[in-house]
Amino acid sequence: MVEIAIPLLDSARERLKAVFGFDGFRGRQAEVVERVLSGHSTLAVMPTGAGKSLTYQLPATMLGGTCVVISPLIALMHDQLRSARANGIRAATLTSADADWRETQGAYRAGELDLLYVAPERASQPAFREFLGAAPLALFAVDEAHCVSEWGHDFRPDYRMLRGLMDAFPDVPRLALTATADSQTRRDVMAQLGIPADGLVLAGFDRPNIRYAIRLRDNPVRQLAALMAEQPGPGIVYAPTRRKVEDLAEKLGAATGRPVLPYHAGLDPQTRAANQAAFVASEEMVIVATVAFGMGIDKPDVRFVAHVGVPKSIEGYYQETGRAGRDGDPARATMFWGAGDFATARQRLAEVDEARRGAEIARLNALAGLVETAECRRAVLLRHFGEHPPAECGNCDNCLEKPGVTDVTELARKLLSAVYRTGQSFGMGYLQKVLTGSEDERVLQRGHDRLSVFGIVEGEDARLLQPVARALQARGDLVATEHGGLALGGSARAILKGESEVEIVVPPKRSTRRRGDSTPNPVGDPLFDALRELRRDLAIEGQVPPYVIFHDATLREMAAQRPASLAALGCLPGVGAKKLEAYGEQFLRTIARH
Numbered sequence: 001m002v003e004i005a006i007p008l009l010d011s012a013r014e015r016l017k018a019v020f021g022f023d024g025f026r027g028r029q030a031e032v033v034e035r036v037l038s039g040h041s042t043l044a045v046m047p048t049g050a051g052k053s054l055t056y057q058l059p060a061t062m063l064g065g066t067c068v069v070i071s072p073l074i075a076l077m078h079d080q081l082r083s084a085r086a087n088g089i090r091a092a093t094l095t096s097a098d099a100d101w102r103e104t105q106g107a108y109r110a111g112e113l114d115l116l117y118v119a120p121e122r123a124s125q126p127a128f129r130e131f132l133g134a135a136p137l138a139l140f141a142v143d144e145a146h147c148v149s150e151w152g153h154d155f156r157p158d159y160r161m162l163r164g165l166m167d168a169f170p171d172v173p174r175l176a177l178t179a180t181a182d183s184q185t186r187r188d189v190m191a192q193l194g195i196p197a198d199g200l201v202l203a204g205f206d207r208p209n210i211r212y213a214i215r216l217r218d219n220p221v222r223q224l225a226a227l228m229a230e231q232p233g234p235g236i237v238y239a240p241t242r243r244k245v246e247d248l249a250e251k252l253g254a255a256t257g258r259p260v261l262p263y264h265a266g267l268d269p270q271t272r273a274a275n276q277a278a279f280v281a282s283e284e285m286v287i288v289a290t291v292a293f294g295m296g297i298d299k300p301d302v303r304f305v306a307h308v309g310v311p312k313s314i315e316g317y318y319q320e321t322g323r324a325g326r327d328g329d330p331a332r333a334t335m336f337w338g339a340g341d342f343a344t345a346r347q348r349l350a351e352v353d354e355a356r357r358g359a360e361i362a363r364l365n366a367l368a369g370l371v372e373t374a375e376c377r378r379a380v381l382l383r384h385f386g387e388h389p390p391a392e393c394g395n396c397d398n399c400l401e402k403p404g405v406t407d408v409t410e411l412a413r414k415l416l417s418a419v420y421r422t423g424q425s426f427g428m429g430y431l432q433k434v435l436t437g438s439e440d441e442r443v444l445q446r447g448h449d450r451l452s453v454f455g456i457v458e459g460e461d462a463r464l465l466q467p468v469a470r471a472l473q474a475r476g477d478l479v480a481t482e483h484g485g486l487a488l489g490g491s492a493r494a495i496l497k498g499e500s501e502v503e504i505v506v507p508p509k510r511s512t513r514r515r516g517d518s519t520p521n522p523v524g525d526p527l528f529d530a531l532r533e534l535r536r537d538l539a540i541e542g543q544v545p546p547y548v549i550f551h552d553a554t555l556r557e558m559a560a561q562r563p564a565s566l567a568a569l570g571c572l573p574g575v576g577a578k579k580l581e582a583y584g585e586q587f588l589r590t591i592a593r594h
């Protein structure tokens, strides 16, 4: 393995322009590419949208032999396949969904494949190992590599078997890729996959084009419809259950007139595949889905990701929201949460086995911290991943509209002692009646009007009871009982004893958000619109999603610079040799006509 870094990177830059049409590497891509080209095994941790796939696709076109890509989902592989082929890269997949096995195997044996995608279950079989021996290998690329670690949030036993395969080809370098890995998971992935300690390339986690917002859920259909009105492009809405998914998809479609489709494991496979395909191809569709959706999709032009209910962890949240704005254009990540979400999540933790429970509770607490914070959301997120971000980002709800913070320790103590004195079995509605001194029949019957907490909350404070209860639930200081009541938990006793304080964020009154600040596209410019239309026609003709032809950013450049020759068009970002040849003339003609 020779190390001549400079010429290697120079020729890599030439290939980058020729194959992908990109003028330069992004973030830490260059480092990863350089390591791969010089045969060093590497773990690349880069946020979604950073351009991980390029770090093996590009070397695959430069190195002798095939790059084997291990990827967890067929849909993801097929997506990648399409994009790679559109750039003229010789790629194939070997999955149960493929009919062209013979051709693929023949092409591999003949040394005619740059990229071969397989799933971990297949990759770990002895027969596959034997098959790989028939031709030279350039690289093993392991996508979603956090799946190899039990510390990760997405452990998959099949990933554990990959080590055997790779050890059988000790001279072939390994490139592990993931968007989410805390330091423990990172160390584990490197140990599991045999990557040396100096092989870590850790890119910043920031996704500056994503605007984070976390708000209380009052009327999800109205709230989502408002978000959709501000975001004309494709979007993903995550909902916790199949029933919610179905319900929201129907109501949102009716409320907005936009195409909205459901996606969850209960749909039959054909419908699911059809809905996903329609979403991938669309420039305006919203898909309402359970979290299972999205891992297999590489759609770069998703303009928003919304959560109705809380995700499982900050890692999960970051991964799911990371599906927005991969193309670098402005995008939104908006969560609509309710106190009940945390209560349900904490209840579920009771079923988790002892060994994992501690870690899961810590995950949930970190998430509650993000939801409840009055600080910059991005700063909280990035600190969670071990970074040292500036205190304000200017592109999240809390930075754009500073929320007020109120000390509610006294009120929290009143609420907690009411919970305690009524026997830790009543719900919030009942507790409110006791605290505000309602002469409710149930209260009187039980003699709760004689408790010291009866009627001790009045005026303004009464309105704060709900938000305080929510905050206490999010922190785990109030926990739901089996029968829907509330009981003390976490540090409730410390609060009661005056050893711990409680603050809540007072949400801004009404969203005063400007409209139309979300897309830099010159929509309404006749040339830009015509270019989009041409792209749509070509996409239908070629049966690929529009973004596989060109991204919006490339169309914007075309409209702004109006190139008049193939040479000029070829200089624009995102226009590689293959695409120039395939589409160049038609785009030039459209430009000339406007």
Ligand code: ADP
Pocket (backbone or CB within 6 Å): 022, 023, 024, 025, 026, 029, 046, 047, 048, 049, 050, 051, 052, 053, 054, 298, 300, 326, 327
């Ligand atoms: P990841 O797998 O890290 O989430 P992708 O590989 O899907 O990210 O890349 C995200 C988008 O960024 C893709 O549409 C890709 O074409 C684009 N991209 C990647 N590298 C570059 C680059 N150097 N310059 C411009 N765009 C890039």
Ligand code: ZN
Pocket (backbone or CB within 6 Å): 375, 376, 377, 378, 379, 392, 393, 394, 395, 396, 397, 398, 399, 400
């Ligand atoms: Zn911020």
